Amino acid sequence: MPTLVPAAARTMSLLEVFARERRELSNSDLARLMDLPESSCSDLLHTLHELGYLLRTARSRRFYPTARLLTIAKDISAGDPLYAVASEACELLRDKTGETGMCGRLEGGVVKVLAFAEGTHPLRYVGNVGNKIALHVSALGKAELSLGTPEEAARQLRLKPLKQIAAGSITDLAVLEAQVEQARQQGWMWVENEGFDGLAALAVAGYVGDEPLALSIAGPTDRMRQHRDACLQALKEVQALVFHPRSPSLPPRTAPTRRGAGSKESRPA
Structure with missing residues (x-):
């Protein structure tokens, strides 16, 4: 040891x-x-x-x-290895689940995709490194927001218009803040039909050094619902390999206070 x-x-x-x-x-x-x-x-x-x-x-x-x-x-x-770490994490997620693995981080009110490993199923989510995803419909973004304070989450969510992108898109700030609080409590984020009809994603977040990042698995909603427990287990395994639960430069977080109920934008999580 x-x-x-x-x-x-x-x-x-x-x-x-x-x-x-x-x-x-x-x-x-x-x-x-x-x-x-x-x-x-x-x-x-x-x-x-x-x-x-x-x-x-x-x-x-x-x-x-x-x-x-x-x-x-x-x-x-x-020679920043962050991108290599992110790519390997996404590949591990794909290999464990067959679904598309993604890694992203917050940049000015949107989520930038740092790494992407396309799933192996004939029907799968397809995207590109460098895509920017609307924060309010992104499992990646909401998971990363859960690392910080409720105040910072609200500030980030206000940086861009909360547009109705798909049938399940949430545009009510209070509901979005409640989603982030739920992710903070349970340690993961689930979205479905928010960024694209028929698409769901599951995400976790943590730190690589001082860098807050999030990992997600995305795929068709019905299949993701059916295999959600297995996908969550895969995410937790890769999370434990790649991430610290908090930034080394920050003090341990106290129990959170409960609250009431660039380039092209890509829709899914």
Whole structure:
């Protein structure tokens, strides 16, 4: 069983302190802010300074990260594995269920499809990476909204017009907020005939690092109803492999307060 490496955790905490404070810091400053003995903090600072990740002022002997961190971060970002993670997750969902697997994230009141694995049934949902789905009809979007606060969900849902896209589209903001609250309570979101007549989708959400994402399975409503339990089990299995339940940068969420009852837009979930 893997275990937490304290030295690695301290290194990342130290960098987060610099990001928060945005100023040069002494050994004693950092020891206080990180709640560490000054001797342990000194060793860590010395190591990072010797490796070129920190500079040290000549007179005040204070530290600050060098541009080497930025260079490395840019190199890492250029090969961002997020899309590979999303694609593999969608393929796993397709292989487990035969239905279309999708991964998406919120962008300005719509859901952008990051990855897509087309189902294997003759009758299946077909879409494309890069499609933008109307948030109020999207299982992906509502699942992702459930990660945040009710206030943020309401704000996102107000960013775009709530149009009647299909027979089951919901355009009442209060009902949509109640849907998101239900997803928050149960951990998954189901929609049917909201983005396209005859189409249903089931979705879960979580974090890849600090990035909130959602995964869904979409297919014909009758077939999805018949196999909903199996689809939900597949989603939970892939969710456990891919996602953290919350962002590592956020504190654990307290119990939620219960509330009363770009490019082309794609209709389904």
